[in-house]
Amino acid sequence: MSGAARRFQRLHAELRARICLLDYPPGTLLSETALAQEFGTSRTPLRRVLARLEDEGLVESRHGVGTLVTDVEIGEMAQVYALRLELAQLAGTLDPLPVTPEMLDEVERFVGRGETLLAAPEPRGFAQLNMEYHSFGLSLTGNAALREMTERLYFRTARIWLKSIPHMDLADECAIFLSEMRETQTALRAGDTQAAALIRRAHISMSVRRMS
Amino acid sequence: MSGAARRFQRLHAELRARICLLDYPPGTLLSETALAQEFGTSRTPLRRVLARLEDEGLVESRHGVGTLVTDVEIGEMAQVYALRLELAQLAGTLDPLPVTPEMLDEVERFVGRGETLLAAPEPRGFAQLNMEYHSFGLSLTGNAALREMTERLYFRTARIWLKSIPHMDLADECAIFLSEMRETQTALRAGDTQAAALIRRAHISMSVRRMS
DNA sequence: ACAGCCCCAGTTGTGCACAAGTGGATAGCT
């Protein structure tokens, strides 16, 4: 990958994370000039990043106005969640990968971080851990297209949990998340990728119900 | 939608069609300058279109070389097809839409065009009709996310049939396609969207087997 | 004759200046 493409990936991931962690809450007006300055480039490469974020539905550029961070409503996202459920399950049946020792190590570390989080619950840390855990979950299937679609849809809905947390019990959420990771650990230790996928589906589904 | 956005959509659809109909066969070197001239703009807006086509996997830009139309192998696309099968079926269960008289009219017209095609089989006309029929198929589900993912994956694999046709029987393919549309017509007349989705899945699956 | 080097035409990537457009502040009229 060339230097330009790497920079693109870096800026894209960084801005996407800022949006999904609500560093840029919905409605925020992003300035191309300011962002370009911050990242040490001109507007041109940065505009390409913003164009992709717009494709992904995270921002919306309006001529003469600015680039706004889009808002997300759980209601509008019902269809996206319905599809995410199915894709999560498909990860267990479409090109499932054998469980490796490295994967078990990784999930072990996630459980450890989940325990740390449960000891000192905090929304942003939860969201960050959830994002990384999602990324790990992609490694369970060898189907690249499925990974790509799953990721696209994840980031489109990722902000909803953080927006909903004021109406929910943070400690409960952390405990449930830790529980999901432990169940997944058990499934993976048994080498049952499909079970891990079903656990994921179940927890996404329950998460939606709690947020609604 | 603003004028700039409409132009973007127009150029994007046009170039995507040219690539998928093999007007630009895999390996073709596209010139930003030449395309910009043809469409009466500067390179800047056109580059945005090419960037999106690159995201979608249809072209690949190399610094100092040019923008190449990507190649597609049925083998590499096995995973994409596997996912397309599942998504096709989901169109019948995720937010299926009630069948309207307009939809029946439309499928009737498709059957008519299929009969015309069968009378004078021709690869490009087949591919064109298939593309429009796919677009019609999207209207069976109300799930926008599913439509988006289905479309993305369709265009990623659309060229494979045209590439494979020299090794296949064109008349057979036209007959099978017409048969699919007639079966779908029957299902829709019965108001059974789910059956239509299963028919679609079955025909994608069989099409893959014939091409392999 | 051949190997190695360099140069150059041509391409995409970047930066900048300006065009197009928006929305609020402000001045002016009733």
Place this chain on the structure above:
DNA sequence: AGCTATCCACTTGTGCACAACTGGGGCTGT
């Protein structure tokens, strides 16, 4: 005072010039 029209600071969109880079053709030295 209130309403309206205009202006203006600021944004994104576009066009252009140049930088960065590639691959091949040709030249040169041996």
